[in-house]
Amino acid sequence: MRKSVIKKLVLVALLSMVVPATGFAADTIKIGVAGPHTGDLAPYGIPTMEAAKMVAEQVNAKGGVLGKQIEVIPMDDQCKPEIATNAATKLVSLDVDVVIGHVCSGATKAALGIYKEAGIIAVSPSATNPPLTQSGDYPNFYRTIAPDDDQGKLAAEFVTDKLGAKRIAILHDKGDYGKGFADFSKQFIEAGGKAEVVLFEGITPGAMDYSAVVQKVRREKADAVIFGGYHPEASKLVSQMKKKRMKIPFLGPDGVKGDGFLEIAGKNAEGVYATGPMDVSNLAVNQKAKADYVSKYGKEPGTFFDQGYAAMQTVLNAIKVSGGTEYAGLEKALKSSFVDTAVGKIKFDAKGDAEGVGFSVFQVQNGKFVELK
Amino acid sequence: MEYFLELSSSGLVRGSIYALIALGYTMVYGIIQLINFAHGEIYMIGAFVALIVSGVLTIYGFSGVSILILAGLIAVIYAAAYGYTLEKIAYRPLRNAPRLSPLISAIGMSLFLQNYVLLAQTPDFLPFPALIPDFDFMEPIAHIMGSAELVILVTSAVSMVALTVLIKYTRIGKAMRATQQDMTMARLVGVNVDNVISTTFIIGSVLAAIGGVLVGSYIGQINFYIGFMAGVKAFTAAVLGGIGNIPGAVLGAMVLGLTEAYAAGYISSAYEDVFAFGVLVLILILRPSGLLGKAVTQKV
Numbered sequence: 001m002r003k004s005v006i007k008k009l010v011l012v013a014l015l016s017m018v019v020p021a022t023g024f025a026a027d028t029i030k031i032g033v034a035g036p037h038t039g040d041l042a043p044y045g046i047p048t049m050e051a052a053k054m055v056a057e058q059v060n061a062k063g064g065v066l067g068k069q070i071e072v073i074p075m076d077d078q079c080k081p082e083i084a085t086n087a088a089t090k091l092v093s094l095d096v097d098v099v100i101g102h103v104c105s106g107a108t109k110a111a112l113g114i115y116k117e118a119g120i121i122a123v124s125p126s127a128t129n130p131p132l133t134q135s136g137d138y139p140n141f142y143r144t145i146a147p148d149d150d151q152g153k154l155a156a157e158f159v160t161d162k163l164g165a166k167r168i169a170i171l172h173d174k175g176d177y178g179k180g181f182a183d184f185s186k187q188f189i190e191a192g193g194k195a196e197v198v199l200f201e202g203i204t205p206g207a208m209d210y211s212a213v214v215q216k217v218r219r220e221k222a223d224a225v226i227f228g229g230y231h232p233e234a235s236k237l238v239s240q241m242k243k244k245r246m247k248i249p250f251l252g253p254d255g256v257k258g259d260g261f262l263e264i265a266g267k268n269a270e271g272v273y274a275t276g277p278m279d280v281s282n283l284a285v286n287q288k289a290k291a292d293y294v295s296k297y298g299k300e301p302g303t304f305f306d307q308g309y310a311a312m313q314t315v316l317n318a319i320k321v322s323g324g325t326e327y328a329g330l331e332k333a334l335k336s337s338f339v340d341t342a343v344g345k346i347k348f349d350a351k352g353d354a355e356g357v358g359f360s361v362f363q364v365q366n367g368k369f370v371e372l373k
Numbered sequence: 374m375e376y377f378l379e380l381s382s383s384g385l386v387r388g389s390i391y392a393l394i395a396l397g398y399t400m401v402y403g404i405i406q407l408i409n410f411a412h413g414e415i416y417m418i419g420a421f422v423a424l425i426v427s428g429v430l431t432i433y434g435f436s437g438v439s440i441l442i443l444a445g446l447i448a449v450i451y452a453a454a455y456g457y458t459l460e461k462i463a464y465r466p467l468r469n470a471p472r473l474s475p476l477i478s479a480i481g482m483s484l485f486l487q488n489y490v491l492l493a494q495t496p497d498f499l500p501f502p503a504l505i506p507d508f509d510f511m512e513p514i515a516h517i518m519g520s521a522e523l524v525i526l527v528t529s530a531v532s533m534v535a536l537t538v539l540i541k542y543t544r545i546g547k548a549m550r551a552t553q554q555d556m557t558m559a560r561l562v563g564v565n566v567d568n569v570i571s572t573t574f575i576i577g578s579v580l581a582a583i584g585g586v587l588v589g590s591y592i593g594q595i596n597f598y599i600g601f602m603a604g605v606k607a608f609t610a611a612v613l614g615g616i617g618n619i620p621g622a623v624l625g626a627m628v629l630g631l632t633e634a635y636a637a638g639y640i641s642s643a644y645e646d647v648f649a650f651g652v653l654v655l656i657l658i659l660r661p662s663g664l665l666g667k668a669v670t671q672k673v
Contacts, residue, residue, distance in 0.1 A: 201643060202643030203642050203643065204645055206598070206599075206602050207645065207646075208603065208606075209386070209387065210642070211382075211386070211634075212383045212633070212637035212638045213642040215376065215380060215383065215638060216638055216642070218379075218516070232596075235500075235594055236592055236593070239593045243515070243519050244515070244516050244519070245515050260497065260498070264499070264500045264593070265500075266500055266593070
């Protein structure tokens, strides 16, 4: 007797949870925002969530999209693939229309299959792992950040096409970041077929000097050096190349492009090239987004704020253009309609990477990094 | 052939810096059988003092070489004071303790000094001015050996000759050799052993500081951590040559420096440490007491 009472109570409780969730479904557009909102990596996820909420608030204040209010549903994945699958399942069961996220590449990959089966589009502000788009496994995936290999591709193209180098030496610091950049550069130089890689070698970070490897670059008669790594090693390399009277161009990734390099390498930095994310700080949309953020939260926005803001803008634009939240309509809109976002005027290419987002080459001129157009 | 010379020059430069630091390890070990792990930190502090002093002198309008000499001098004095104090605080109270105690104390001092510089200065790399000017007469062979490299080689050679003279022909040198052979007996015949040990630390620190200043102006950047790797390499050099043996430390340092340069040049710079420590293992298998380690009675 008592047991059946409990059963009924449980049933009532369950029903009462289900009813409100479905009750408002028709009236709002639900955007899931998945990423690390707790744990070590939370600083990478929270800015995107804040950006999505800010865009939603502003759009809602003007009457929403297609007359519907935007509802942002944050979902924590702690950047862990196993938690990301749970988060994705939960978002699907909450019947979200589009997902902004995830943030880390590993977590994104784990979640994408679930969205794919549910027919939900995911736009990540930060998952840079190249195969996510290039493999073609996830047609429902888009991102507002350039993939990892973009930088290596740009470096390869710049050195072979703009600098006209034929014999390129590639050095790296053996770390994930530095060697990754070096590997991609090598891959694109070889694929381009305009130049050969005459030296591909790791150096030991923190070694006293690099004069032996600099001599090796000279012996190989290299006419350009691409270095994958950070600024302390880059400074040492350029100053030793100068000491050995070598005048060939030197190019590093965004780990070199910073004040640290300018300060330590001093006048040896002059003329050094570095790739780095395009400067978006002078875009009107970007400036407004940042100003809104500062006035709301009283501090500067964190990592991936721009990309998160842009992801939300592209999604809402696609919903508006396609007149609904149907998969096919959204896909067409995302790939065809340009949007003025916080990272520039973008649309997505056939694979889901944003066109008009990415890296530029900078050169040190008079002690400052200047973007080369 | 030219490539071989280029690599040799690079190896000798590294070797001389290692030698300047290794001498401190080997002298201290020779006298009190202690591996002074904080020695690399003295080298780092020497470089930092020189950086600060040269900054100040530049403001007062001094020029290249005079800054190098003055900054070097002040760095040497500071480092000597640190070496002296280090011995007094961390090792002297443990003179009669079990051998492991001063060793732990040395590791503690090493960490302490690193973190002290990290907090008092900065965790970032700092630019070090190129204090050694480019000589015109070196220009034709600058790609093999530049002015800075020449100055490093000459300074190290002069320091080593001075050390040899000091140990062979002066009173304190004699006292050092006596203390090394038998501390108790030396004390009985009137040698002030405490003074001798202090002097040994001071000399070792002076040499390390010279190395620090030279390296700073050669590669143009320093941070609080440079002493660790340099210390490990110099210690390796000292063991390679036979720890406790002064010519052995220099020989070991040169072997190590040249091995690294040839390994980087002819094989791969990614593996230079592998070859450096591979040579150490090989030599210790063939000669467990190091290259010159057999000459026990000669060591200081």
